[in-house]
Amino acid sequence: MTLYKVFTRRPSRIAGVILLLFFVVLAVFGNVMYPLQPQPNASAIYAPPSWAHILGTDYAGRDIWIQIVQGAAGVMSVGALAAVFTIIIGTLIGLAAGYLGPVVDAILMRVTDIFLTIPSFALLLILAVTIGLSNTIVLAILLSFASWGGLARAIRAMVLSLRERSFIEVSRGLGIGRWHILFHDVLPNLAPYIVTNLMLSLTAAIYGEVGLFFLGVVPFKANNWGVMLNFAQGASGAMYSTQSIMYLISPILAIVLLQTGIVLTADAVNEIVDPRLRAGH
């Protein structure tokens, strides 16, 4: 199936890519467009949307749009980093389990089962308070730590079935090294699955990141969407008045639209990279 057809068959995919690109642009250029924190303004508390403040202002008179834009950078960078870490951990553990023999496999799969079984966010919370979240990298590693299980399991299953396939048998018979086989035969076959999973890990990481901020576990940092939601529902009481409702709706919309963009893009990516789906049409 051609790239053109992937998108024309389901226009929703075009919408998804546009949404995702929109947030990527915000994340990349947001701090250039708005280098400074939005300033409080006592005379413009909960101002309605206007040309000066397209999404209105918050309980302190700060511009909401700027907060959303500046929040995008944090959400997207941590999300992307965590997704990459998730893929790396999940792929490595899955490959090791499928490739290094039954003993390693048994141990790793037991550990994977534990990580899959325990409510990942509870683990995340405990880790977050005990380790302390000092910077983006630590936060991203933590997020990936809680969510690699599913991928590891799937990769292992695929490696085990790939191992049985003849072409790998052949390469083994030719005396080609196990690492060579891994990188030249196994990984390319897993690539489509990994790419699709990257998108799904991204949604999970964004969920976890915004969630940690929402619960107030991460040391306070302004302009995260989760923090905005926490204030909108809790302390500021913005939720209960029509005048201040933009403060609640803006972060909700930002999260929903971003996740929608990723899910719809994943739908397109899935169709592009999955050879089985392509053959089916």
Add this chain to the structure above:
Amino acid sequence: MNEVLSVRGLTIVFPMGHRTIRAVDNVSFSIAKGESIALVGESGSGKSTIAFALFNNVPQPGIIESGEIRYFQGGNFLEMGQASQRQVFWEKVSMVFQAAQNTLNPLLRIRRQVEDIAQAHHVNKKVAIDKARELLSTMYLDPTRVLDAYPHELSGGMKQRVSIALALLLDPEIIVLDEPTTALDVISQASVLKILNEIRRQRNISLIFITHDISVISQVVDRVLVMYAGSVVESGLVQKIVRDPSHPYAKGLIGSIPPLVGDLSDVHGLRGNPVNLLSLSGGCPFADRCPDVMTRCRTDRPLMRQLSTGNAVACHLYDAEGEEVRT
């Protein structure tokens, strides 16, 4: 002749993108009570599609474009309502499926599956179970053990025999057997065929074999229809076709069967690959692979002609009187 099934001008198409594949092209045949026939051809020749069409159950996205199927000289089966069709299913015509190993519900004991069939056809469950016991014994199976087993507890050969027993459960008059022996080893093959032959004699049932391997079933069939690319290219009595095939394709097909006794170097396989149904044009579908191809084969579709040998063949090598054109 007491005709139990007549198929006339059956054409089945598969829409594939912009083009349409004619998987079955204007096929006609009939079968008499107690007769046993075989549809023989390579995979893709349309023989399995015909089997499913007999139950108006052509796999997606296939469509029966035209043709008639009449059971017991009645009305066109394809135009009946679902309720009337379901009465024909299994009570009059049943089937032994290709890969019969997977045709049993894995979650239910065989007993339950027998009862489900009985219930669907308003047969007393106890009567059906007793019947199943009798049939399973005929198949050299332990009825109690098999009835209480789940499918995964039975071997491939056992499941195949259970499948045949299920096909006989409601005393049908016709059984369609789609590659009934391919999944079996040679010894099981022989015993299954022996059982089928006995049952046919005892109950005077009509059998329709669908197979790619004419040698296995040559002992149990009366007539053979050789199929190529959706059409019947030759038909006739089994001895005639096995000993003296007329159509170049049938010659190749018979020649490609390894003899049980003899030298393997005698085997003459067919040249080339099975035809790509998408690339068919106006001429004889076999022209590209035919060793005796002539110019007119590329443009004119040969019609079925009766030969002096009693066989019928669709080939330009034979003239309207059924004599061979060239020597």
Add this chain to the structure above:
Amino acid sequence: MKYVYRSIVALVMIFVISSLTFFLVRLMPGDPIIFLETQLEQKGMTAQQAADQIQVMLNIIPHQPLLEQYREWLVQLLHGNLGQSIQQTGVSVRKLIFNALPWTLITVAIGLLGSYVIGIVLGVVSAYLRRSWVSSLIDNVGSVAHAVPAFVTGIALLYLFTVVWHVFPSGGAYGITVTPGFNLPFILSFLYHMILPGFTYVLTTFGSVTLSMKSSTITTLNEDFMMAARIRGLPKSKLMQYLGSNSILPLFTGFMISLGVLFSGSIFIEQTFQFPGIGNLLATAVNSRDYPVMEGCFMLTIATVIVANLLADVLYAKLDPRINV
């Protein structure tokens, strides 16, 4: 025999994870015990008083070798002593957890049931219409609903149904006028309070159930035995029975993950709806660094999930004859 083995494995898992929690909290930078000790001494306690207080709260004797601490903690754990809350002085963690756990168990169970019912129905619809845009709509809506954080969904529902439309209560597990217990007014009030949180659970979980149900339905539809059943003349109702049982069974393997997702969600959902369950307890404890409560909640949640999985395994083996017991 297999069940005994599985139960032992489950117990070992609970034990290992509990122990890991213990060491995790003690080995991390910013040792909470030292932090707590300083805090207590600042309140005017002597070093000895502070140490005694910590022993009551955390079941460990401060300044002893780590393994000694672990031994003491383990002995107390086996006696069912989970320590005392730091924030609510004198209240045992066990009491806090056993007050909170039933609320969570009931809501999670209802949420699980709801998401499986809806997921299964939508999955079958999506499988039958797999060539149509309806299927891709169902799949994508399910995936987005799954990707949107539970608190975002919860807050949106809360805003619509309590602030805009005043249909449902804004939080809590039951009204102030009823007395908890086995009486109709209480049960009705509880169910009424349950609707929004329950719906939030369903929204965040049905998507993954839908996707698994869709793929297993498509697999089953293509199975030879379905085609055979049709040709054997089985009526439509029987065919649906064959299809249903064979497609729903594989969903059991996803159960474990769904349960984890729901318990994760409970942290947000209970916080959003001020629901007095274990998720809320955990979130509050985390915010106030109430370590004994945190540890207790975490261990109990995990124990619940593992036991539920064990039960699911047993049930699965009962339902699927192919699983050897």
